[in-house]
Amino acid sequence: MKRNVRLFAVVACALFAFVFMGAENAKGEAIKAKIGVISYITGQGAAYGEAITNSIKLARDEVNAKGEVLIDLKIEDSSGKQEQALAAAQKLINSEKVVAIIGPTLSNEMFAAGPEANASGVPIMGTSTTAKGIPQIGKFVFRNALPESQAIPAAAGQAVKKYNIKKVALLYGNDDAFTKSGFDTMKEVAEKLKLNIVTIQEFQKGQADYKAQLTKIASLKPDAVFCSALYNEGGVILAQARKMGLKVPFVGGNGFNSPKVIEIAKDAAEGLIVATPWFGEKKDPKVQSFVAKYEKAYGKKPDQFAAQAYDAFHIMTNALKAAGTADRAKLRDALAATKNFQGVLGQFSFDAERDVVMAPNVLIVKGGKFTIFN
C-alpha cells in the first residue's frame, strides 16, 4: 500500500513539473518542439538510415541556431522492421509526446506506423517512402519523397528519344517493395512508349552475382536496360554488366541516383541515366552550401536520401513556424498548406493528397559524375 502512495506521489510530481515546464515555454519567443525520427539505423539498409539521420541532425543544428524554432530530436531505430517501426512510433507518440514524426525509412514500415500515427493525430512524414498508397493512409500522413511514378517516366522518356530505343530489357529486385514498385512503373512506361520488352529478369537482395541474368539479357541484344535496384545492388550490376560487354544505356530508378553508385561501379557507371529531384552539382547556392556542410560534417557527399530528409526537416519546421505553436493538429494543417517551398531539391509543394509536387532532373553519368542529360 505504502509503495503505491509513493509511486503516485512521484508520478504526480512529474506531471506537475511537466505542466509547469509547458507553461514556461508559452511565455518564450521561440517555439519549442519535440520531433521524433524513426530511422533504419541498424541492419542491412543502415546506410540509407544513416544518410537520413545525419541530414536531419544537420538541419536541426541549422534551425536551432537561428532560434525561431527550437527542436528536440528524438531518434529511434527501427532496423527496417515494421513491428519495430510501429513500436517506435508508439513510443514517440505516447511516451515522448512528439509533435510530429519524420520517417520511417521504408515504405513497409510506413504502412505499419502510418495508420497508427494517423489514428493518434500525429503528423508523420516519409522522406524515402515511395510506394503507392502512402499518403492515402490518412490525412496526417505526408511524404516528400519523389515517387517512382513521377521520376521514371521522365528518365525513360528522354532516354528513348535520345537513343532511339526500340527494344528494352527489364531487370529488378523482386524481393523489395521499393524496387518492385519501381519495376511496376518501368513496365508501365515501357508499354506506354510501345517498346519491345525482350526479357524481364529478377534478382534478390544480397546477391553478389548477376552473371546469369546479365548473360541472358546480353544474348537478347536490347537497346537499353531499365533497371530498378537500390544503389548497393545497382552499382554491382552495372560493373558486372559492363565487364561482360553489355554496353547499352542503363536507365535507373530512384535507388540509382546516389553518388555511391559511381563509387561502387566506377567507370562502369558511365552512361547511367536517372531522374532525380536531387542534383548535387546544381549551381544553386542553397544546394552547394548544403553539400559543403554535409561533406564537412560527415566526410561524404549527400545523396538523395540525405537531401530529401534535409528538406523534410525544413518543411516541417517551416510549417511549425506557420502554425505558431507545437500543436499536432495545427501543424498538420500548416504542413498540408505548404506551397512553393524552396529547398535543396528545388521547389516543393504538397498536393491535395499530401503527396509530392516537384519537377525531377534527368541526369546522366559522364566523366565520373552526374550531369544534366539533354
Add this chain to the structure above:
Amino acid sequence: MFLEQLINGITLGSIYAIVALGYTLVFGVLDIINMAHGEIFMFGAFVGLLIVSKAGAPLPVAFLGAIVVTAAMGLLLERFALRPLRTRPGASHLASLISTIGVSILLENVAHKIFGSGNHLFETPFAEISFTIGPVTVYLVQVVILLISLFLMVGLSLWLSRTRAGKALRAAAENLETAGLLGVDTNRMITATVVIASAMGGIAGVLVGMAFNYINNQIGLSMGLKGLAIIIFGGMGSVYGAMAGGLILGLSETFVVAYGSSGYRDAIAFVAIIVILLIKPQGLFGQAPAEARR
C-alpha cells in the same frame, strides 16, 4: 550463351562445394551443424578484401590471411561455444545448434559494425584477363577459382584417405567414442576439424570476392543456408556429396535463371532439399540411415 552459363554455373558450384565441405566435415565428426560457418566464410572474404584492396598485398597473402583469421575463429568457436556443451550432461544437439546460431548472429552484426553494410569492391589484380575460345569468353579468375577448388577437394580427399591424421578424423567421424578408445585424441581431433572447416570457409570467402568482385556482410547468411541445402542434398558427412551437391546447385541456379524464371533462384536450393528428403533422405551419397540421427 549456353557455354558461358555453363562456366558461370561451374564457377559458382565449385565455391558452393568448398563451403559445403566445411559443413560436412563438422557434421561428420561432431554430428552438429555449425550455423556460424556462413558468417566465418563472410569474415574470410572481408579479411581477403582488406589485404588485397587496403594493404595492396598480392592474392596469395590474402588467402593466407583469410585462412589464419578464420582458423582462429574456428578455434574460438570450438573452445567457447561447442566444447562446454560436450562436457555437460543433458545438453542436446539442439543446444549446439542454438549456440552456433548465437555465434552467427554475433558475427553478422560485428561485421556490420566493422565493415558497414554496403557492397565493398574486391579488386583482383588479374580480373580483366580473359581468353576467348570460339564463341566463349573465359576469365582467368574463373579458371583460378576452379583450379583452387579442385585442388582443395582432391587434397582433402587424399588427406582423409591417405594420411594418419586424416584417417583419425574419419575414425572420429565414424564413432567418436570408439576412436577415443583406440587412442585418437578426440578433443584435438574435434578442434582440428572445426579449424580446418573454418579455414575452408575462409578460402571460399576469398574465392567469392574474386568471382563476384563485391562482398557485403549478408553473403554469410545466404551462403550458409545454401551450404546447408547442399549437404542435405549430397549427404551429411559425405565429402563427395558436398562436392557433387555444390556443383549441381551452382549449375541448377544458373540454368534456372538463364532459361526459366530468375525470381525463384534462391528457392531452388530448398526445393532440392525437399525433393531429396522425400526420395532419398540420406542424400545422394549418404549412407543408409540406421536409426534417427539427432
Add this chain to the structure above:
Amino acid sequence: MEWLNPYHLQVASFVLINAILGVSIYVTLSTGQLSLGNAGFMSVGAYTAALLSTQHQVPIPVGILAGSLLAGAAGILVGIPSLRLSGVYLAIATLGFGEVIRAVLINWESLTGGAVGVPAIPQMGRVTLVWARDRGFSPESLGLQSNQFISLTVFLILLLGTILTVAFFLRLSRSRVGRAYAAIRLDESAASAAGIPITYYKVLAFSQGALLSGFAGALFAHSTSFVSPGDFTYHRAVEILVFAVFGGSLHIYGPVFGAAFLTVVPEALRAVSDYRYILYGILLVLMMVFRPQGVIDPALLRRFRRSGKGTPA
C-alpha cells in the same frame, strides 16, 4: 487514465503474439521434432487473414479462423512426409519449406502483391473502435483517449488468445495426448513398441504447432495492419526457436517467458540498440553453455511452487 500508455500496450501485444509463436514451436518440440518452418506457417495464417479481409471483406474473426486452419492443414501436409526425418534433417527441411513459401509469396504477385506486401489490413483495435462508435459508445466515457482504447482492445484480444492457448496446451500436456508426446520424445521406438500410434501423434503435434503459428500470424496481420514476405524470413524462424530454447523447452511456461523476456529486453535496450543483436548472440551462447534446458524448467517450477506463498507477484 494517463498511465495507460499505448506504447507499453504495443510492446505487451507483441509479447503475446511472440508467446503464441513460442508455444507453437514448443508443441512440436515436445514430441522431439524441431521445426524451423514456423515462420512459413505464420505467413500462411497472416496472408490468408490479410487477403480475406482486404480483398473479400471477410470479418476479422472469420479471417483469423481461416488463417489458422489453413496453416494447420499445411502443417499436416508438411508433417506427413517429414515423419521419416528427425533431428537436424527435419530442422533444415522445415527451414527449407519456410523459404519456399517465402519465394512463392514474392513471386505469386497476382495473389499476394509480391514484395510490396498487403497494406491497409483492418486493424483489430481501430475496427472495434469504429464498431463501438457506431453503437453510440465513446472511449471518453471510460476516461480513455482513442488511441489508448485502440491499443487496449488489441492487447485484451491478444491476451485472451494467449491465455486460451496456454490453458489448452497445459491441459493437453496432462492428458493422454500429452503423455504420448512425452513418450515419443523420450524414446520413439519404445513408445511405438508400447502401442502408441506414433504417426498420428507426430503429425498431430506438427499440425498443432502449424495452426498456432498461423493463428499468431493472423493476429499479427490484424495488429500491424501490414504484411510482406520480409516479415517471415529465416531470421523470424530463428527468433521463434530462441523463445522456446532460451525460455525453456521442457515446460509450456518456458516459451512464454522466453517470448516476454526477448521481446521486452530489446525494447528496453533501445538505448544500446546498436549493439542489440550482438548482445543477443552472446546471450544465446551463454545460455546454451550454462543452462541448455532454458531458463524455465520443471525443477525451477517445483521450487517456485514449494516456496509458494511468500513469493512476490
